Amino acid sequence: MSSFPVGWRLLVHDQLPSTADLIRERAEDGEAERLAVLAHRQTAGRGTHGRAWESPAGNLYLSVLLRPASPAREVPQWSLLAAVALHDALTPWAGPGLALKWPNDLLLKGAKCAGILAEASLSTAGGLDWLALGFGVNLAHAPAVPGRRTASLPAPAPGPEEAAAAVLAALDRWRALREAQGFAPVRAAWLARGHLPGAALTVTAAGAPLKGLFEGLDDTGALRLRTARGLETVTAGQVEA
Template identity: 55%
Template sequence: MSGGGEGPAAPVAWRLERHVALPSTADLLAARAESGAAEGLAILAGEQLAGRGRAGRGWASPPGNLYLSVLLRPASPAREAPQWSLLAAVALAEAAGAVLADPAAVRLKWPNDLLVGGAKAAGILVESALTATGGIAWLGLGFGVNLAHAPALPDRPTATLGGVETPERFAARLLQRLGHWVSVQREGGFAPVRAAWLRFGPGAGEAITVRGLPQPGGFAGLAEDGSLLLEIGGRRQAIPAGEILSQGNDRGNARGNAQGNV
């Protein structure tokens, strides 16, 4: 991501739209983006009737949880799009930690799952469209957060943030932190975002299993571009994208770059 030298970055001017129910906040955001909506549009739904994640996976969306999609138009090349997932995850982790009695219970699973006490409490969907020259025309960040309800999953535990805030209040909190990190990125590049993600990420050497790799690897940080670094068989390997099957004591099936049911 490109960095500073041009003075303080202008803050994102959020414009929050509230809907009682929508088929999908991500679908509406994409339609608005394609129609030329300006950066800062945020769409909040009290309920999603056809919530979706990556590859058409369903997303259970009962009333009381957060369903929020936001529009950004970063001046970035397409190769940097995955980094925005990590930026969104940092903002989400900070917002979640602010409402929990034990902020230390918040952890991140690469690249964009939020865990509370080791159980999945939120996910992020990142979608984008490209310009003719290979830049990002628009970027949509979708957040699904278990504020009050934790829909059951067959392959992993789920958790909530305790129901202490309404979706509207949590959306405002999340947008504030997201705006902060967008400004940080625009002034200082990806390095401070990467450092912030590592504060919430796995511990050094924590075992991580990735689909397609012959054996688990030990967490060795993030590469400068946000790729996952693993120590496998005495060698360090960079994973730019992938499906994480387990992390530490979590035996769930968290999908990289996916917003599935939480």
Template identity: 45%
Template sequence: MTVRSAPGAVAWRLDVHDELGSTSDCCIAAAGQGAEAGLAIMARRQTGGRGSRGRDWQDPGGNLALSVLLRPGEADGAVGLWPFVAGLAFHGAILPWIRDPALLRLKWPNDLLLGGDKTAGILIESGNDARGRWLVIGFGANLRAAPSIAGRTLACVAAFGTAPDPEILARAICVELDRWQAVWRADGFESLRAAWLERAHPAGTRLVVRGESGQVEGSFVGLDEQGMLLLRCAEGLRRISTGEILLLDRDAAGASGSRGT
């Protein structure tokens, strides 16, 4: 199935499967075989999905498992900025299905929260081949049900609104990806940063960042010009380039904020 969005945008090729091991693995394999940008692979059930930091992404069925292949040019910016394009696209695609849009928030660098709990995540992988750089973006969302994982509280769209058919959501994500890529190319990262912050948990939210060297606590300040997390800690302002982010102020993260458009 071909997905067409704005004039001049890529003609996305959406392949829908009843079951796959990993949609991202399929996209990476296709990139190695010379596939062009715009390939999108969706599985109605994914048996070997993976999340960030080496975690498994459990899929009980009825949720979203989607990966897309892009071939960004040199003018398309650093790979580290693509989570903001992908996050804004994911947020925009899910938002119409949520009863109270203020409850849907972005969390740095690549998660979506509903009522303060994770409902969706993004995994970005990249590489090079004879045709140049490729980028595979994996989107996973709890639509109808949230898996049970010890020590973690997860949310699903159905508990906060109406769970869309995964294929409808996949098509919407492709359209939103085109939209936010166009914004980035026309107006630069500053426009993405401003839009992302409007949809994120509010400034002052207390966060914990866990990394290889330990963990640090502080208050969310915003993003710098390279997309790094700004955290106000006891010793001053810190810039965070990587790490696992946990929210201490869960209620504040899910309570108020502006609606994304």
């Protein structure tokens, strides 16, 4: 078993329907933060927008519970923080070629190798009651995703426990930095690992696809896109390069 950062409580399951579902249940039951759930296999894994997440043994399926003192509007910032932490955690094994795709994907040489699922519940005062971050990483296998190229880490890839320990340590580092300095360092780190300035992007959300050139992130973490209509801000959607 890998050494986990002090303060985390890790539950390891051989198989679960979904680590995200178990974290949600624990959160709603009042579990304290810094709980992590790892499953070696999932039978009903899910990604963003309710998409199924194929979960063969050998990959990482990890969900964590946090209770940050943040307003609800900052959930997207925590998703970006999680992406930066995941990038940093996997870089020693992946080497060059890792990049972030807004808002919640990690690419290896342009192919999807990981995704992040952020879910939250609000308190009666309008803040966060709890925040759950789910990490699905193709460590050893790259299941097919319709319409997408996929990749796994180069061999020898870490095992799930080793990768989970690295992710939790990176989360701790970036959370401490955010608490000390705010969102600005996280935003800067994401921009250094994300889309190149001026990259042509297409964002699909509820309406028609929006095409434009990437002009960074605003102070909230929203995507800035230079379109034929001018500079537009996108708060949600699926990005294609």
